[in-house]
Amino acid sequence: MSTTPSAAPRKTRWGLKAKLIVSMLVVGTVPLVIGLGMAFWQGSREIRDVSGESFKALAMEAARKLDLLVAEEIAQTARMANDPAIISELEHRRDTPQHHRGAAVETSDFEAKWAAGEPNTVRSVMENPLSALLREYYTGIHNAPGQLQPQIVRASTKMLFLTDVHGLLVAAIGEKPELRHDRTRWWQGAYHKAVGRLFIEDIHFDKRVNAYVFTISVPVMDQLRYEVVGVLHRVIDAKEFFSPATHAIRFGKTGHVMLIDSNGLVISCPILPTGVPLSDPNLVPLVTPLQPGWVQASSDGHGGRSTSVIGFAPLPETSRATNGSIENGSWHTFVWQASDEIFAPIQHLFTWVTVFGTAGLLLLAGLGYFAASRIVTPVRKLMQAARAIGRGELKTPIDIRSGDELEELAEEFNRMNQQLNAAFAGLTDQVELKTREVQALQQSTDHILDAVSTPIFLIDADEQVRYVNRAARESFGMRLDQSLPMPFFDVLPLDSPARQRLRQEFRGDGTAHAREQTSERKVPRDPLAPAGDQEPSDHRPEFHIGSRLYHYQWFRLPARPGQEPVIGLVLRDTTDESRLHDQLVQAEKSGSLGVLTAGIGHELNNPLFGIIGLGEAIQEEQSLERAKAHARDIVAQGRRMATVIRDFAGVTGKEEGDQTVPVSLEEETDRALAIVQSASDMKNVVVKKLYGGGVRVLARPDQLQQALANLITNAVQAMKGTGTLTLTTAWSDRIGTVTIADSGPGIPKQHLSKIFDPFFTTKGQGEGSGLGLTVARRIIRKFGGELRIESDEGRGTTCIVTLPAPPAASGEDTWTPSASQSESPSARLSS
């Protein structure tokens, strides 16, 4: 059953066996505890209810019994009060005048003697015939035959005396009473305005008899029962009187009946002394209603604070006369038993159920252990077998003969083990095959890379060279057995700017820069434009190592699983290629210059020969008129040459003052038109001006004039001196536009792509330099504008010039100076 520590992969806190046992215990314990608790609760309730009802019944029965006891005593006293001898004596005393002087003196004298205890005086009352009569009644002589007076009742009467209608003592037995009683509560209560009323006085301590007593006062009526003529008063020791009745009722160890009054004073109790109040004053209102009942109170009235069940019932007849009427007081029985005792049966039951329940749980635990062992042993066997399978060490099949699902599971394990063994065998062969394939692939890749004549590096993210091919090894003098990886810049001895650049490109993915380069190359290059600032050498993907120049290119390789991506670098030795390229550029430049020179020469030669010829003609010309005509021709030829030179200068001349100012596009167009009109024959050209008005653009006025003049010249020449020239200006959001449209033959489609090339011209030799459009476009582009040419063959050509407009806020202020500035060059040009 023990597990080897090495075999356990991690510590399990609760084994299967412990869980099974705990589960069984929980399954057994929870219903037991719940059932026990509920049974205890319900049982307690029922016992309480049953006890309460029993206590109530007992209290009622006891109340009835005590009530009868009191009633018997009252009846006996009433019998005395009905005695004719007593009545006639008291009637006589009533009728005897009391108010004359002698009687008063006699009474006070008698009172003094009585108080002093003078024997004759005392004897005159205590031993007079009426007292003797009372004693006879007291001893039971006048009882009906067979009616015996109980000894206890007789003994409990401590005083019995009779007063007349004035409250004066008439006769007495027992202890010596006071002489006058007309001011006492009981006398007044019993006399009750001469009507008479039974008066039972509540329990109190009487010093004469040295005990807690209650009294019964019965009025003595006259023989007509018309009015009270005296009161018969009986003082009874409460404890002695009631204890035989109450103390007899005992049940269990603590159960008993007691009698209390409505103030909670104990009249009789087997446990508490008479005259003491109940220990808990809050209990009194609960147990002294005028109906019988039972209550569950938080104290027992006997000093205990435990929850108690108390039965109670009033004494109906006695209560009616207590202190004169039921409102003034009442007597109640009180039945109580200690809670421990009441609930003892259910507690015993609880204890026994707990004991047997514990025994049952122990049994359950034992059986659970046994059952768990039966289940767990094969499971552990399976677990060890599974571990062995995991290590591939299970040689012997698992042997479990439990005949249940576990046996089936073991068989499944065995089958699985066999299948795994078979599968593993096939898998190993396949892995070997794939490994060989991968190795072959790698070798072939290496061979291919080695066969490539350009150096190739593979670099990881930490700038460590992961692979170099043979060409790289040879180029950079690496030994064949050079251990890799090694830092990239140790392999390539670069100067620091190149190193910096390579590192940037390497970090920034290396490819973005190359794309930028190619996109720039797409813009056609103007061979005449200064090449110095257009392509800085450090933007080329090239670097020098020693005297060699290398063109490089980055490429990204897909990352192998679990490895960082590797970036490849291909180098190409372009030292020779670059040299050839430079030579080619030089040759091209020389060629261009040749064409230019030829063009200029050609352009200038014709008028120059004309001038020479005309000059020779003038030398020999006699006629002044003709000489003047030749001179005019010379001037015209000179002007033409000047135009050629100006055009040429416009192409090559240095652009000075790139500062643009706001100028009026319409005015500049008009000036350009004036320049053209002064130089060309435009008599048959109709000029239409469709000006938008107030169109201003940012430009230099003289250059803008030249560009516009070139365009207008082209238009005029295209129309061959006859047609309509339409000049339109317009202004839209931040852009000023001027359109120069002619009604010439248009440009053939095959020429449209070439019209901006320098020296391209459709005109005849000597008519144009082929630079006009080139110059115009360069100027306009310099200002940030654009020149567009649209041509509809046979209908005419339209040049559309768009130029940036000054910000609207600049307003008229800037307009005036720019206008005056543009005045002087235009004046100079037009002169």
Place this chain on the structure above:
Amino acid sequence: MDSIRVTVRIAVCAFVIVGCLWGGPSFPPAEEALGAEGIPPDKVADYIHAILEANRTIYTTSIVNRLQEKGLLSATEHWEQDNTLPLPAQFLQHTGRIVAESGRGIRFRLIGLSPIYQRNAPATQFERQALETLRKRPEQPVTGIVTSGKKRYFQAIYADRAVSPVCVSCHNTHPLSPKQDFKLNDVMGAIAITIPLE
């Protein structure tokens, strides 16, 4: 009204004074003269009895019977504890007690030859004989003068019938009742009205 009353008083006074001056020993004593002028005690007792009967009848028929029929409240003997209505007999006894407590001298109570409580038995021979007489001849009250010591009283005793089923059922079922075969309208006892003569 006042002036008439005053006039009558003056006339009476004058008559008495004149009578005294004139009459001397030949005139009857003042009491007798007043008695002759005043209301005879049997008449007074008759008035009182009529009031008592009327009160109790109203109480019995208009209060107890109606409340009992509606099931709201019934009349029981221990009405104080039970918080119910007093029985009609108790009603009369308690009013008698209240009248006695008022100290005016006149008293009345219920008596019977077969009482539930002994205190309601006849107190004197006169009462006993009156009850016997009334049993045979209930229509006429028995009247007479009785004495207690030196005191003299006029007593009128009227037959009392079972006016309500409550009376019959209570007396026939009460454990302390000595006679349990009463029927409605039987003479169950008597109302004794006592008027002091001093």
